[in-house]
Amino acid sequence: MRIRPKDRFYTTRIYFLTGAMAVAFFVLGASLWRLQVAKVSHFEDRQKIQSLRRVRLPGIRGKIYDRNGFCLADNRPVYSIALYLEEVRRAGPWFRTIDAAMEVIGRVADVTGLTPVIDRDAIQKHIYRRLALPLVLWSDVTPQVISRLAESGCDIPGVDIYVQSTRTYPYGPYTSHLVGYIGRADPSALDEEEYSYYLPDLAGRSGLEKLFDPFLRGEAGGTLVQIDVSGYRHGELARRRSKPGGDLRLTLDMEVQQIAYQALSNYCGAVVVLDSNNGDVLAMLSTPGFDANRFVPYITAKDWEMLREDPRKPLLNRAVAGVYPPGSIFKPLVGLAAAVADPDSIHTVYDSPAVFQVGGRTVHTTGHGEVDLRAALKFSANVYFFKTALACGPDLIFQQAFSAGLGKKTGVEVDYESGGTMPDKFWQQKNRTGWSDGDTCNLAIGQGYLTVTPIQMAMLTATIANGGELYRPRLVQAYRDPASETYTANEGNRIGKMNWPDAALRAVQDGMHDVIMEPDGTGHRAAVEGFDFAGKTGTAEYGVKGEGSKHTWMTAFAPFDHPQYAVVMLIEDGDSGGATVGPCMKVLMEGLYRKMKRGQRVPGVGVLTEPGRGGLS
Secondary structure, eight states: OOOOOOHHHHHHHHHHHHHHHHHHHHHHHHHHHHIIIIHHHHHHHHHHHHHHEEEEEOOOOOOOOTTSOOOEEEEEEEEEEEEGGGGGOOSHHHHHHHHHHHHHHHHHHHHHHOOOOOHHHHHHHHHHHHHHEEEEEEEEHHHHHHHHHHHOTTTTTTTTEEEEEEEEEHHHHHHHHHHEEEEEOOGSSOOOOSEEEEEEEEEEOSHHHHHHHHHOBBOOOEEEEOOTTOOEEHHHHHEEBBOOOOOOEEEEOOOHHHHHHHHHHOSSSEEEEEEETOOOOOEEEESSOOOGGGGGSOOOOOHHHHHHOOOTTTOOOOTTTBBBGGGGHHHHHHHHHHHHOOOOGGOOOEOOOOOEEEEEEEEEEOOOEEEHHHHHHHHTOHHHHHHHHHHHHHHHHHHHHHHTTTTSOOOOOTTTTTOOOOOOOHHHHHHHHOOOHHHHHHHHHTOTBBBOOOHHHHEEEEEEEESSEOOOBOEEEEETTTTTOEEOOOOOEEEEEEOOOHHHHHHHHHHHHHHSSSTTTTTTTGTTTTBBBBEEEEEEOOSTTTTTEEEEEEEEEEEEOOOOEEEEEEETOSSSSSIHHHHHHHHHHHHHHHHHHTTTOSTTOOOOOOOOOOOOO
């Protein structure tokens, strides 16, 4: 049969369509091979990226100890009740899952007796922001609550105990100004790795926690969490443990710190106790204080406002940041400065009447008759030191004060330290007027524009006690790296030696001894039966003349013949150094005396040895 042209047209079209279909199947097969074979590893990697979330786990902060091993900054586990939303997930809109979560929260509350603190809005925010992480329902619950949940809550879906680490300060009210406190760190200031979620990291905000934050802060860990397309957690695939930071051991002695706290009572003031033989800070207290535990993990706005608005300024570390005129506790330095120019000046006798004329001004004070340096210190005779300062000139006093560490920061390891003010002639001309004899007399008794900190005066007292050796106060005794089992000593706190004549130094020491041990000494109220020590009282006026506002001081070193302790106590707005500070100093010295007898550190009691570790009294 002959094929017509029309039939040939249909045959050609069939061939064409068949070829096109073959090409299409070839392209489809090649694409499937490319997707399922050639590119399989690429798509597997992308699938893993989209289904995995990296969670940053905060590092474990190092600990801070006192010299005897008492822990001042520790870490403790916080047990929380958490809900894993993937286990109560409901199909459909989110409100169904939220309803299920609220039902679970109600059941847990019935079992444990806790009041719910999570509402629907909190659950919704968690879903949108941190769905892969557990939702904490109650934080820092008691062991009793955990026990009730374990006994009665086994059939509640999605609920588990969630454990985190937090900072704790066992001696918070006593050490908060020194140790400081922590707060939540800024995620942008953390390491450069990218994480999907950050669990709250802790960073130092004040005190040693702030100054040594890079050393104390541990190395962060992490975990890989697998999620589905909705963001629900399906399990943990890998975990890298967090590593602890380094530890600090302080020179602080918690027993002495607590004795100082008892002595200062409810006054606004400060106490500094140094080891006079090396400058170690044995106690440094500022009152009123605060409890650093209130800042963990964050302080409430109400509590922060109360601390900031408190007129007693509990956040101020008066021991290093408070600046005050020293008053008569500056007089020993004036006597030593005069002896540098003229060693025989310690034997000079000046009449110290009740009225003294300087320039066009008449000064009314307490009269003491004719006195030398030793007697002038005992009675705190103002006119004697007026005449001594005028005889040697102010420049030598400035030079000795600067050499002894006044007018500048001591360098102790505490933040916000002040250097005080040493108003020499250049300062006076720049800030006030020219220098006059009246300014010299003010300087001689620790008044005028002169200001110091308690830590500076403790440093000066230690230098007088040990014979002129000048030590920078040291708070950190040693540190231990995370990878090490032993401590490395923090050395190098000796600055130099003062050029005071031995006879002058002994005269000043004897005069300070009379202040305490003689019945008519200005500091006799601080005397402790059986305990031989020396000291100096001070009363410094401030503010508008005639208002009667006074800061009261007392310095001391003990025992007298073999000094171990150099002590400075300040009480704001007192009556006088002897009347206000004396009884408080007595409490402190009684505590130190008991401690030294127990540790056999008092000459005549036994062999001088370091006290062993024991409980606080």
